[in-house]
Amino acid sequence: MALTAVIRVPSRALLRPWARLRDAALGWIEPAGGGGVEVSAQRFASQKVLVEPDPAAGVAVMKFKNPPVNSLSLELLTELVISLEKLENDKTVRGVVLTSDCPGIFSAGLDLTEMCGRNPAHYAEYWKAVQEMWLRLYLSNLVLVAAINGASPAGGCLIALTCDYRVMADNPKYCIGLNETLLGIVAPFWFKDNLVNTIGHRASERALQLGLLFPPTEALQVGMVDKVVPKDQVQSTALSVLAQWMAIPDHARQLTKNMMRKPTADRLLKQRDADIQNFVSFISRDSIQKSLQMYLEKLKQKKG
Amino acid sequence: MALTAVIRVPSRALLRPWARLRDAALGWIEPAGGGGVEVSAQRFASQKVLVEPDPAAGVAVMKFKNPPVNSLSLELLTELVISLEKLENDKTVRGVVLTSDCPGIFSAGLDLTEMCGRNPAHYAEYWKAVQEMWLRLYLSNLVLVAAINGASPAGGCLIALTCDYRVMADNPKYCIGLNETLLGIVAPFWFKDNLVNTIGHRASERALQLGLLFPPTEALQVGMVDKVVPKDQVQSTALSVLAQWMAIPDHARQLTKNMMRKPTADRLLKQRDADIQNFVSFISRDSIQKSLQMYLEKLKQKKG
Amino acid sequence: MALTAVIRVPSRALLRPWARLRDAALGWIEPAGGGGVEVSAQRFASQKVLVEPDPAAGVAVMKFKNPPVNSLSLELLTELVISLEKLENDKTVRGVVLTSDCPGIFSAGLDLTEMCGRNPAHYAEYWKAVQEMWLRLYLSNLVLVAAINGASPAGGCLIALTCDYRVMADNPKYCIGLNETLLGIVAPFWFKDNLVNTIGHRASERALQLGLLFPPTEALQVGMVDKVVPKDQVQSTALSVLAQWMAIPDHARQLTKNMMRKPTADRLLKQRDADIQNFVSFISRDSIQKSLQMYLEKLKQKKG
Numbered sequence: 054m055a056l057t058a059v060i061r062v063p064s065r066a067l068l069r070p071w072a073r074l075r076d077a078a079l080g081w082i083e084p085a086g087g088g089g090v091e092v093s094a095q096r097f098a099s100q101k102v103l104v105e106p107d108p109a110a111g112v113a114v115m116k117f118k119n120p121p122v123n124s125l126s127l128e129l130l131t132e133l134v135i136s137l138e139k140l141e142n143d144k145t146v147r148g149v150v151l152t153s154d155c156p157g158i159f160s161a162g163l164d165l166t167e168m169c170g171r172n173p174a175h176y177a178e179y180w181k182a183v184q185e186m187w188l189r190l191y192l193s194n195l196v197l198v199a200a201i202n203g204a205s206p207a208g209g210c211l212i213a214l215t216c217d218y219r220v221m222a223d224n225p226k227y228c229i230g231l232n233e234t235l236l237g238i239v240a241p242f243w244f245k246d247n248l249v250n251t252i253g254h255r256a257s258e259r260a261l262q263l264g265l266l267f268p269p270t271e272a273l274q275v276g277m278v279d280k281v282v283p284k285d286q287v288q289s290t291a292l293s294v295l296a297q298w299m300a301i302p303d304h305a306r307q308l309t310k311n312m313m314r315k316p317t318a319d320r321l322l323k324q325r326d327a328d329i330q331n332f333v334s335f336i337s338r339d340s341i342q343k344s345l346q347m348y349l350e351k352l353k354q355k356k357g
Numbered sequence: 358m359a360l361t362a363v364i365r366v367p368s369r370a371l372l373r374p375w376a377r378l379r380d381a382a383l384g385w386i387e388p389a390g391g392g393g394v395e396v397s398a399q400r401f402a403s404q405k406v407l408v409e410p411d412p413a414a415g416v417a418v419m420k421f422k423n424p425p426v427n428s429l430s431l432e433l434l435t436e437l438v439i440s441l442e443k444l445e446n447d448k449t450v451r452g453v454v455l456t457s458d459c460p461g462i463f464s465a466g467l468d469l470t471e472m473c474g475r476n477p478a479h480y481a482e483y484w485k486a487v488q489e490m491w492l493r494l495y496l497s498n499l500v501l502v503a504a505i506n507g508a509s510p511a512g513g514c515l516i517a518l519t520c521d522y523r524v525m526a527d528n529p530k531y532c533i534g535l536n537e538t539l540l541g542i543v544a545p546f547w548f549k550d551n552l553v554n555t556i557g558h559r560a561s562e563r564a565l566q567l568g569l570l571f572p573p574t575e576a577l578q579v580g581m582v583d584k585v586v587p588k589d590q591v592q593s594t595a596l597s598v599l600a601q602w603m604a605i606p607d608h609a610r611q612l613t614k615n616m617m618r619k620p621t622a623d624r625l626l627k628q629r630d631a632d633i634q635n636f637v638s639f640i641s642r643d644s645i646q647k648s649l650q651m652y653l654e655k656l657k658q659k660k661g
Numbered sequence: 662m663a664l665t666a667v668i669r670v671p672s673r674a675l676l677r678p679w680a681r682l683r684d685a686a687l688g689w690i691e692p693a694g695g696g697g698v699e700v701s702a703q704r705f706a707s708q709k710v711l712v713e714p715d716p717a718a719g720v721a722v723m724k725f726k727n728p729p730v731n732s733l734s735l736e737l738l739t740e741l742v743i744s745l746e747k748l749e750n751d752k753t754v755r756g757v758v759l760t761s762d763c764p765g766i767f768s769a770g771l772d773l774t775e776m777c778g779r780n781p782a783h784y785a786e787y788w789k790a791v792q793e794m795w796l797r798l799y800l801s802n803l804v805l806v807a808a809i810n811g812a813s814p815a816g817g818c819l820i821a822l823t824c825d826y827r828v829m830a831d832n833p834k835y836c837i838g839l840n841e842t843l844l845g846i847v848a849p850f851w852f853k854d855n856l857v858n859t860i861g862h863r864a865s866e867r868a869l870q871l872g873l874l875f876p877p878t879e880a881l882q883v884g885m886v887d888k889v890v891p892k893d894q895v896q897s898t899a900l901s902v903l904a905q906w907m908a909i910p911d912h913a914r915q916l917t918k919n920m921m922r923k924p925t926a927d928r929l930l931k932q933r934d935a936d937i938q939n940f941v942s943f944i945s946r947d948s949i950q951k952s953l954q955m956y957l958e959k960l961k962q963k964k965g
Contacts, residue, residue, distance in 0.1 A: 217870065234609040242616055250862045254554045255580060258617045262521065262610050263602065276863060298871065305842040306870050312850055313866045538913040546920055558858045559884060562921045566825065566914050567906065 101129040102136045103154060108145040112295055114288070115140075118154035122161035125208050129164075130182040134189050141195055147303060148196035148295040151216060152288060157227075159201045162208030169345040173333050180332040183208070184325060187243060190215035192318050194307045196298040200291035202284060205229040206266055207240075213278070214247045217298060217310070220291045221269045222284035228266035229277055235264035237344055238335075241328065243321040250317060252276045405433040406440045407458060412449040416599055418504075418592070419444075422458035426465035429512050433468075434486040438493050445498060451607060452500035452599040455520060456592060457507055461531075466511030473649040477637050484636040487512070488629060491547060494519035496622050498611045500602040504595035506588060509533040510570055511544075517582070518551045521602060521614070524595045525573045526588035532570035533581055539568035541648055542639075545632065547625040554621060556580045709737040710744045711762060716753040720903055722808075722896070723748075726762035730769035733816050737772075738790040742797050749803055755911060756804035756903040759824060760896060765835075767809045770816030777953040781941050788940040791816070792933060795851060798823035800926050802915045804906040808899035810892060813837040814874055815848075821886070822855045825906060825918070828899045830892035833876045837885055840872035845952055846943075849936065851929040858925060860884045 103116040115136060117123040140146045153159045167179040190197065190212065199216040204227045213219050213229065221229065231248060233240040240248075240261055249257045252275050259265070260275070269281040282290045298306070321328060335341060410417040419440060421427040444450045457463045471483045494501065494516065503520040508531045517523050517533065525533065535552060537544045544552075544565055553561045556579050563569070564579070573585040586594045602610070625632060639645060711724040723744060725731040748754045761767045775787045798805065798820065807824040812835045821827050821837065829837065839856060841848040848856075848869055857865045860883050867873070868883070877889040890898045906914070929936060943949060 218867075234605050234613055237606040237609050239609050239612045239616065245613075245616060250866070252863070253557060253861060254617070255556070258554070258614075259522075259583075261613050261617065263605060264609075279867075301842050301871060302845040305845050305847050305872075308847045309842055309869050310866075312847070312853060313862070313869065538909050538917055541910040541913050543913050543916045543920065549920060557861060558921070559860070562858070562918075563826075563887075565917050565921065567909060568913075 101126070102132040104136050104140070106140075106143070106146060110292075110296075111146060111299060112148045112150065112292065113140055113146050114150045114152060114292075116152055116154040117160055120155050122158045123153055123155050123209070124161050124164040124166075125183070125186070126164040127167055127179050127182055130186045134182075134185055137189055137193065137195075141193065146195065148198070148299050150198050150200050150288065150291045150295060151212065152200035152291070153203055155203065158203040158209075159199075159205040159227075159229075160209030160212060161204070162206055162210070165345055165349065168336050169342060169349060173337055176333045176336050177329050180329050181325075184243075184321060184328065187211065187215060187247075188318055188321065191247065191314055192311065194303075194310075196295055196306075198291045198295050198298070200287045201227070201229065201278065202287045203227055206232050210277075211244055211247065214251055218280075218291075218294050219278040220280045220282060220287055220294065221272060221278040222287045223269050223281045224284055225268045225270070228268050229272050230264070230266040231261055232264035232266050234262060236348075238341070241332070243317070243328075246317045246320060250314075405430070406436040408440050408444070410444075410447070410450060414596075414600075415449060415451045415603060416453065416596065417444055417450050418454045418456060418596075420456055420458040421464055424459050426462045427457055427459050427513070428465050428468040428470075429487070429490070430468040431471055431483050431486055434490045438486075438489055441493055441497065441499075450499065452502070452603050454502050454504050454592060454595045454599060455516065456504035456595070459507065462507040462513075463503075463505045463509035463531075463533075464513030464516060465508070466513045466515075469649055469653065472640050473646060473653060477641055480637045480640050481633050484633050485629075488547075488625060488632065491515065491519060491551075492622055492625065495551065495618055496615065498607075498614075500599055500610075502595045502599050502602070504591045505531070505533065505582065506591045507531055510536050514581075515548055515551065518555055522584075522595075522598050523582040524584045524586060524591055524598065525576060525582040526591045527573050527585045528588055529572045529574070532572050533576050534568070534570040535565055536568035536570050538566060540652070542645070545636070547621070547632075550621045550624060554618075709734070710740040712744050712748070714748075714751070714754060718900075718904075719753060719755045719907060720757065720900065721748055721754050722758045722760060722900075724760055724762040725768055728763050730766045731761055731763050731817070732769050732772040732774075733791070733794070734772040735775055735787050735790055738794045742790075742793055745797055745801065745803075749801065754803065756806070756907050758806050758808050758896060758899045758903060759820065760808035760899070761811050763811065766811040766817075767807075767813040767835075767837075768817030768820060769812070770814055770818070773953055773957065776944050777950060777957060781945055784941045784944050785937050788937050789933075792851075792929060792936065795819065795823060795855075796926055796929065799855065799922055800919065802911075802918075804903055804914075806899045806903050806906070808895045809835070809837065809886065810895045811835055814840050818885075819852055819855065822859055826888075826899075826902050827886040828888045828890060828895055828902065829877045829880060829886040830895045831877050831889045832892055833878070836874035836876050837880050838872070838874040839869055840874050842870060843872035844956075846949070849940070851925070851936075854925045854928060858922075 101117070101119050103118050104113055105116070106113040115133075117129065117133075119126060119129045123129070137149075140149055163183065168176065171179075193215075197216040199213040199219045201213055201219060201221040203222070205213055205221075206229070210229050210231050221227070231240045231244055233244075245257065245261060248261065252260070256275050260267075267275060267277055269278065272278045273281050280290060280294070405421070405423050407420040407422050408417055409420070419437075421433065421437075423430060423433045427433070441453075444453055467487065472480065475483075497519075501520040503517040503523045505517055505523060505525040507526070509517055509525075510532070514533050514535050525531070535544045535548055537548075549561065549565060552565065556564070560579050564571075571579060571581055573582065576582045577585050584594060584598070709725070709727050711726050712721055713724070714721040723741075725737065725741075727734060727737045731737070745757075748757055771791065776784065779787075801823075805824040807821040807827045809821055809827060809829040811830070813821055813829075814836070818837050818839050829835070839848045839852055841852075853865065853869060856869065860868070864883050868875075875883060875885055877886065880886045881889050888898060888902070
């Protein structure tokens with residue numbers, strides 16, 4: 054069973070207009086068979102998140118590298134938070150570009166193998182890590198710019214939404230959005246809050262209920278991304294934008310960012326444990342577990 | 358005195374660009390002389406709201422039929438809530454199109470005869486029914502699509518705003534908006550909340566203060582409706598949109614809708630009685646009653 | 662040392678695309694050397710805010726006259742609030758146009774000489790006056806229309822944002838925005854709230870962090886102003902708009918305006934003293950005082 058087969062599924066799917074919505078959702082499932090990879094990855098823990106610092110420019114590029122689809126495994130989340138913390142403590146770095154090392158995909162979102170067939174303690178640990186990632190990114194003192202060089206559904210979209218600015222590749226096969234409903238699940242309220250802050254209440258209501266995945270042009274129109282450029286210019290554009298934001302005195306910019314975002318982050322902080330409990334009891338339901346199992350089985354068969 | 362005369366007033370008025378704003382507001386007054394119709398209608402109570410189910414498609418079309426202008430009488434409101442409840446309990450139905458059976462008008466809004474020359478207990482009963490209609494529609498588990506096939510001022514606009522999607526006929530004589538200030542009254546805070554959630558704070562501030570009634574093209578631009586199509590395609594388009602929304606797993610879509618809307622509905626629920634008291638004491642004022650009486654007299658004279 | 666030299670700085674600066682952002686921020690500094698003017702102005706206190714009533718039309722034009730850049734000195738703020746109160750108590754006036762008597766500048770915002778080299782009691786008095794100005798304008802029962810006939814950074818922008826409608830001159834050298842971060846300081850939360858209510862959360866997040874100053878066309882696009890017209894039509898257009906708003910029954914319009922804005926004003930009212938304390942302790946910091954001193958020195962040298 055080749056892991057590359059997994060990537061083929063969403064890739065092909067992305068070529069089909071409507072179907073791609075459902076299939077890209079499949080994209081955020083890493084097959085249970087990927088467990089072997091998990092083990093080997095633990096030996097090279099620092100390889101899920103590559104950090105390329107440029108002290109002269111005061112910036113760093115952070116690349117997600119969790120093939121095939123950069124699913125947000127517990128390991129990747131942990132590494133991401135540690136890497137971010139290191140950068141925030143590094144006086145030579147003031148801005149970071151977030152991008153992907155996996156061709157065609159920014160991140161396919163949460164890792165379903167962390168949410169399926171495990172025990173409640175594991176679900177709780179995983180969800181806490183997802184919360185932690187969001188809180189750290191959303192409130193980061195660094196300037197964060199997303200260089201979205203591939204599809205970015207669900208949790209991938211969330212990461213992009215935490216940034217200060219979003220540059221996306223103009224490939225119409227790529228799309229971005231919180232498509233949770235397509236899988237029969239619901240985006241948590243803080244995903245929703247982050248989206249409403251970005252594209253407004255009405256557009257969020259429609260996008261979230263329909264699980265819309267926007268191609269670049271539509272994402273730009275609705276305000277989900279800020280700029281669309283040819284793929285080979287995504288990273289350089291992100292770096293230019295970073296330079297603009299870094300022209301602002303750090304302290305004033307950071308206080309302003311915090312003023313804009315703290316009330317939203319506080320909503321999660323005030324009910325963080327309850328949110329974990331909600332997730333654990335929801336994901337533990339037989340109906341949800343069965344539905345996730347079916348997806349994983351389907352994926353395995355496709356690769357058979 | 359022919360009731361058809363009443364409908365002629367807003368119809369003619371709609372042809373005059375600016376004047377139509379004021380005159381369409383008159384459209385939401387049902388003359389006191391219509392009382393005879395009320396009585397006869399009570400015998401055929403189920404006729405104010407026609408429901409045409411299509412179990413094969415899993416949908417129903419709900420048509421308001423309270424000629425001449427679909428004013429939201431206590432009777433219509435009661436029927437609407439009962440019909441909606443029946444549909445929500447009907448496992449064969451997952452989505453509903455809301456539209457009008459009266460030519461040229463979706464609904465002219467609240468029924469002024471319910472708000473004029475009655476006693477406080479009646480005002481309280483009426484207002485509770487208006488609240489109930491809004492709460493039921495706004496939080497409905499069904500997919501609701503408005504097929505706006507005519508003018509839709511004040512309460513008519515509110516009904517449209519509660520839906521998940523709004524399709525409007527492209528007739529420039531039709532218009533939609535919360536025009537309460539033109540009559541010297543004020544939209545309640547929950548009308549306002551629903552509008553802000555739909556078109557944003559700034560556009561609402563302007564539209565509510567000026568009592569703006571938007572022709573279809575402008576309504577589309579400001580986000581008050583989602584699609585404008587030729588009149589004969591309004592219902593079919595609404596049904597197509599319904600099918601798109603129904604492609605989403607019900608449970609996930611319903612939880613998402615609830616997450617988006619519950620905080621807004623809760624604001625009313627938390628102060629429902631106070632809101633009724635506010636309405637009763639406002640509408641009972643001599644100055645307001647006189648002003649409403651004058652409108653009703655003016656209407657009678659026009660029909661003389 | 663000629664005061665006219667001061668005005669030349671921002672004027673010239675406005676001609677340079679990017680540099681104008683920083684320099685226009687300098688525009689809101691009145692040099693310490695202007696103290697002599699302060700004294701003489703105190704003798705003619707009523708001259709900082711000119712009021713031209715037109716009882717026949719039921720309107721008045723209020724012109725800021727604090728050369729060279731209409732900086733919001735304690736004196737101007739006090740006069741503004743008194744003038745506004747008089748107009749609100751004047752039964753013949755229902756609407757006011759706010760504009761500038763100084764060529765090329767609407768208002769350059771807060772007066773740095775009030776915030777530099779003074780004692781904490783003065784800072785507290787000054788900040789209370791800034792709060793008072795905002796609260797009075799934002800909640801005014803009058804229709805307020807801004808005729809923005811010049812550059813409008815920082816506090817100048819805030820005044821415009823409190824109005825019911827904003828008309829701006831189409832001169833690309835003029836710009837408008839809350840550019841506080843460019844000076845290393847932070848817009849208070851109620852500046853932010855007013856901006857978010859006007860242009861939405863995402864646009865505010867970007868504009869506030871980057872301290873963006875928008876030329877008229879961009880200001881229109883982002884929703885920071887409502888109409889852009891040739892400079893010689895700014896005031897007449899503002900008066901036409903005023904007439905439109907005054908066509909609405911006052912009582913209904915005022916209640917509606919209050920319903921839209923009171924929650925935002927209440928946020929400041931609930932923590933007014935704490936907000937003053939924050940300002941005093943922030944502005945009293947050695948680092949901030951040094952930075953402000955440097956700006957003032959630089960201005961003096963430019964005029965040398």
